[in-house]
Amino acid sequence: MNEKKAMQAARRRSLTFTLVRGAAAIGIALLVAAVLIFVSADGDRLAHTGEALRQLLIGPLFRSNGSINVKNICDVLAAMIPTIFTGLATCVMFSANQFNLGAEGGIMLGAFVSALFAVYVPLPAGVLPVVAVLAAAAAVSVMMLIPAVLKAKLGVSEMVNSLMLNYVVMYLIKYLLNTHLADKTKGQIQSYPFQEQARIAPLIDNGSMLTWGFVIALIFVVLTSLFMYRTRWGYGIRMIGINQDFARYSGMNVAAIVILSQVLGGALAGIGGGVEMLGRYSAYSWNALPGYGWTGITVAILAGNNPAFVPLAAFFMAYLNKGCLLMSTYCGVPSQLIDILQAVIFVFFAAKQFLAKYRQRLVVKGAQEELAAQKAAAAEAAAETAEGSVK
Amino acid sequence: MAEEYVVQMKGITKVYPNGIAANQDVDFNVRKGEIHALMGENGAGKSTLMKMLFGLEQPTSGEIWVNGEKVNLSSPAVAISKGIGMVHQHFMLVPSLTVAENMVLGMVPKKSGLFIDQKKAVEITEEYSRKFNLEVDPNAKVMDIPVGMKQKVEILKALVRGAKILILDEPTAVLTTQETTELFRELVNLKNQGYTLIFISHKLNEIMEITDRMTILRGGKSMGVHETKDVTAEEISRLMVGRDVVLKVQKDKAQPGDEVLRVRDLEYVNEWGKKMLDKVSFSLRRGEILGIAGVEGNGQKELVDMLFHLNVPNAGTATVNGENILGVSQRKIREKGVSLVPEDRMLYGIAGAASIQENMIADRCGSKRLNKGPMFDMKSIHAEVDQLIQDYTVLCKSGSQRVDNLSGGNIQKVVVAREFSNNPCLIIADQPTRGIDVGATEFIRKKLVELSRAGVAVLLVSADLNEVMELSDSLMVMCGGRIAAYFEDTSELSDEVMGEYMLGLKRQTPEEVRRVCHE
Ligand SMILES: Nc1ncnc2c1ncn2[C@@H]1O[C@H](COP(=O)(O)OP(=O)(O)OP(=O)(O)O)[C@@H](O)[C@H]1O
Numbered sequence: 001m002n003e004k005k006a007m008q009a010a011r012r013r014s015l016t017f018t019l020v021r022g023a024a025a026i027g028i029a030l031l032v033a034a035v036l037i038f039v040s041a042d043g044d045r046l047a048h049t050g051e052a053l054r055q056l057l058i059g060p061l062f063r064s065n066g067s068i069n070v071k072n073i074c075d076v077l078a079a080m081i082p083t084i085f086t087g088l089a090t091c092v093m094f095s096a097n098q099f100n101l102g103a104e105g106g107i108m109l110g111a112f113v114s115a116l117f118a119v120y121v122p123l124p125a126g127v128l129p130v131v132a133v134l135a136a137a138a139a140v141s142v143m144m145l146i147p148a149v150l151k152a153k154l155g156v157s158e159m160v161n162s163l164m165l166n167y168v169v170m171y172l173i174k175y176l177l178n179t180h181l182a183d184k185t186k187g188q189i190q191s192y193p194f195q196e197q198a199r200i201a202p203l204i205d206n207g208s209m210l211t212w213g214f215v216i217a218l219i220f221v222v223l224t225s226l227f228m229y230r231t232r233w234g235y236g237i238r239m240i241g242i243n244q245d246f247a248r249y250s251g252m253n254v255a256a257i258v259i260l261s262q263v264l265g266g267a268l269a270g271i272g273g274g275v276e277m278l279g280r281y282s283a284y285s286w287n288a289l290p291g292y293g294w295t296g297i298t299v300a301i302l303a304g305n306n307p308a309f310v311p312l313a314a315f316f317m318a319y320l321n322k323g324c325l326l327m328s329t330y331c332g333v334p335s336q337l338i339d340i341l342q343a344v345i346f347v348f349f350a351a352k353q354f355l356a357k358y359r360q361r362l363v364v365k366g367a368q369e370e371l372a373a374q375k376a377a378a379a380e381a382a383a384e385t386a387e388g389s390v391k
Numbered sequence: 392m393a394e395e396y397v398v399q400m401k402g403i404t405k406v407y408p409n410g411i412a413a414n415q416d417v418d419f420n421v422r423k424g425e426i427h428a429l430m431g432e433n434g435a436g437k438s439t440l441m442k443m444l445f446g447l448e449q450p451t452s453g454e455i456w457v458n459g460e461k462v463n464l465s466s467p468a469v470a471i472s473k474g475i476g477m478v479h480q481h482f483m484l485v486p487s488l489t490v491a492e493n494m495v496l497g498m499v500p501k502k503s504g505l506f507i508d509q510k511k512a513v514e515i516t517e518e519y520s521r522k523f524n525l526e527v528d529p530n531a532k533v534m535d536i537p538v539g540m541k542q543k544v545e546i547l548k549a550l551v552r553g554a555k556i557l558i559l560d561e562p563t564a565v566l567t568t569q570e571t572t573e574l575f576r577e578l579v580n581l582k583n584q585g586y587t588l589i590f591i592s593h594k595l596n597e598i599m600e601i602t603d604r605m606t607i608l609r610g611g612k613s614m615g616v617h618e619t620k621d622v623t624a625e626e627i628s629r630l631m632v633g634r635d636v637v638l639k640v641q642k643d644k645a646q647p648g649d650e651v652l653r654v655r656d657l658e659y660v661n662e663w664g665k666k667m668l669d670k671v672s673f674s675l676r677r678g679e680i681l682g683i684a685g686v687e688g689n690g691q692k693e694l695v696d697m698l699f700h701l702n703v704p705n706a707g708t709a710t711v712n713g714e715n716i717l718g719v720s721q722r723k724i725r726e727k728g729v730s731l732v733p734e735d736r737m738l739y740g741i742a743g744a745a746s747i748q749e750n751m752i753a754d755r756c757g758s759k760r761l762n763k764g765p766m767f768d769m770k771s772i773h774a775e776v777d778q779l780i781q782d783y784t785v786l787c788k789s790g791s792q793r794v795d796n797l798s799g800g801n802i803q804k805v806v807v808a809r810e811f812s813n814n815p816c817l818i819i820a821d822q823p824t825r826g827i828d829v830g831a832t833e834f835i836r837k838k839l840v841e842l843s844r845a846g847v848a849v850l851l852v853s854a855d856l857n858e859v860m861e862l863s864d865s866l867m868v869m870c871g872g873r874i875a876a877y878f879e880d881t882s883e884l885s886d887e888v889m890g891e892y893m894l895g896l897k898r899q900t901p902e903e904v905r906r907v908c909h910e
């Protein structure tokens with residue numbers, strides 16, 4: 001019982017530490033941002049910097065008159081949908097120590113395949129989106145088989161392969177779209193419009209793109225977490241990620257798990273592509289890599305490869321994006337600043353020793369309390385036995 | 392009289408980031424030119440105390456004085472500059488580099504700019520190797536050399552760096568009796584030259600033989616300092632464990648049953664063309680403990696590797712209950728009921744960043760009893776793991792603690808607990824009690840005997856001659872990749888006879904050796 005309490009206390013301490021550390025990293029990044037804005041501004045620098053920071057920090061939440069900006073909030077949440085999926089995909093693959101960067105091409109392929117279904121396959125409402133998304137998942141799984149099997153059977157670097165695969169997929173889609181599938185009546189290159197019953201319905205009807213896709217994404221967060229921490233396959237994935245020799249020696253089929261992790265990552269990215277495409281668009285028009293895969297990598301790293309933290313990380317990225325967007329629209333701050341900000345935050349998150357002293361103090365305090373409690377308990381017990389013997 | 396101490400650690404407390412107080416208010420003093428033993432059970436805090444003296448960990452509170460001067464050992468580099476060297480419990484060598492390169496790592500003799508001067512490195516290695524009589528092969532890659540040689544490389548590494556105060560964290564855990572004797576001669580030699588040695592070991596006879604004084608730790612606290620000549624081995628184990636320990640295992644005579652493991656004409660030539668296994672044939676039966684004794688590097692490691700597909704032989708066959716196990720996946724080997732306690736626990740034995748629980752279920756994660764449909768049955772996993780932790784006295788806060796935060800001996804217990812508990816029909820135990828304290832050694836030995844009497848076949852490889860001789864029902868000696876001798880009954884064997892066979896001075900006739908095939 002006592003041990004359980006101690007474990008809980010330790011967990012609480014480490015959570016406190018993570019939060020404090022995250023806040024400190026963000027604080028420092030903001031400071032850097034403030035300095036940069038201040039330096040680059042003209043006119044009333046102080047006021048300008050203040051306004052810019054206000055936009056960045058709370059712009060996504062409040063209008064300038066102080067009322068809550070529901071539309072902006074919905075935009076932020078909507079922006080999380082694809083990056084949650086790519087974040088999850090990357091989590092699964094990175095957990096297995098497979099540095100597969102194919103979520104980018106994966107989400108594009110998934111979007112494309114589901115769009116094909118949405119345009120050409122006449123299925124009833126309710127069935128079509130499900131089939132389209134599942135087809136997307138299957139297609140991207142097959143795509144990921146390429147780097148996965150090459151890695152498992154021949155030991156070829158999955159990183160290089162998947163990276164190149166992204167471009168192969170992109171140009172393939174571009175070619176198909178431009179030459180065979182484009183709707184020639186439109187001014188830009190895009191597919192024919194989706195059938196109405198293919199669309200994923202909005203969650204709130206306010207012109208934002210917050211669809212049921214958001215709920216689906218959250219469901220997949222739970223599913224992926226359960227899979228990774230509560231099933232033997234997810235366990236296998238994590239074990240080969242930690243020590244592959246150990247996994248093999250323990251009797252796990254390492255090659256199969258290497259493949260499984262990437263195929264599964266592919267499926268998640270594919271679903272993400274489908275959900276995003278059918279939720280946000282009415283025809284397919286992506287002509288370049290959408291960037292969600294890259295963001296997904298950042299999300300996964302911020303989440304420490306733990307699916308449960310993916311929504312948090314995705315929210316953070318989406319919020320930051322929105323804030324920077326507002327900052328550049330209303331205050332003319334260059335949007336490149338977002339890159340600098342992200343980089344600074346990243347560096348502090350990734351630096352293991354950042355605030356390590358603070359953690360040590362927390363821990364020591366905890367341990368001292370624990371020892372004191374033990375002593376007190378022992379003394380109490382001794383007193384009790386003494387009392388007992390007196391009686 | 393503070394000047395007589397070269398090392399003084401005063402009131403040292405160490406709290407690890409996970410909240411474990413590994414040392415609490417420990418005083419530790421070492422005189423110049425003595426061999427000082429540091430003793431205690433697994434997890435008592437010995438390695439922790441020494442890591443602080445070597446600058447690898449920082450004390451939470453307390454002071455360290457070296458040569459009468461208060462020091463702040465913020466890193467190993469500082470400790471080395473104060474003349475402190477350490478041989479770690481787990482190897483700190485770069486496997487892909489050669490012995491010579493490892494020797495000079497970080498103090499590289501450069502020829503021109505960046506590159507290591509190979510020749511100079513080899514020269515240095517050979518010079519020190521000769522001077523301290525520790526034989527190593529300078530040009531071999533570390534990943535290819537046996538554990539015993541790795542240990543010597545570690546010691547030489549510290550000496551090359553000019554250590555005058557040498558910390559040896561369980562240096563003999565993997566050495567054979569001969570190698571240990573040899574090492575001790577050198578340690579005494581070092582002592583006579585004015586070196587100061589701090590020596591950690593779980594082997595009481597070694598402590599009695601070589602040390603001058605000892606400090607005993609228990610549960611992170613110091614139990615006082617003693618002159619070695621004033622205490623008996625029994626008193627020491629009582630101070631460490633808090634009870635009397637019996638290392639003699641009671642076992643009834645084996646009743647060998649059907650053949651389980653059958654090895655015939657196994658041959659292996661390593662990459663330098665050296666024949667490591669030469670027509671090795673033997674059979675192991677149900678309910679029998681077959682020991683393999685031999686000087687490190689005479690084919691034992693290779694034999695075990697072959698049997699668990701960690702390596703592939705050039706010729707020969709091996710079957711378990713009639714089914715081939717050579718060249719098939721570890722998964723299939725395990726399905727046939729084979730367990731392995733590996734020689735190097737850190738390499739295969741554990742996934743360091745995973746929890747104790749995750750490490751303990753590695754070989755059975757697919758079994759029915761731990762799964763409910765597609766999901767893990769967390770309740771029965773917890774129950775099984777908690778039981779194992781209790782049975783094998785793994786010192787930890789809970790099963791969710793990271794396994795690489797455990798002390799060396801407790802990591803070993805995690806491995807042993809897993810390998811012994813999955814209903815094996817054959818256990819290959821390679822140094823099963825390596826680095827385990829007396830109390831737990833007693834337990835593991837008993838467990839091995841118990842399992843074998845219940846019908847498990849046990850192949851026991853150990854560098855500890857006492858251990859093989861005591862535990863085994865029958866015993867073979869390996870020398871030069873061949874089985875040099877086979878003894879059906881170990882009860883009347885003497886160290887001397889064994890020694891002659893191990894060193895290759897004697898060899899049984901092929902007919903005598905052939906008896907181990909039980910045909
Ligand atoms: N890096 C670490 N992080 C957290 N806890 C640790 C770490 N290293 C050791 N511990 C804990 O500190 C305690 C003392 O460990 P230490 O390694 O000093 O024991 P030891 O006396 O060397 O034991 P052994 O004989 O098994 O090697 C143990 O309870 C262990 O779990």
Ligand SMILES: [Mg+2]
Binds near residue numbers: 438480799
């Ligand atoms: Mg230790």
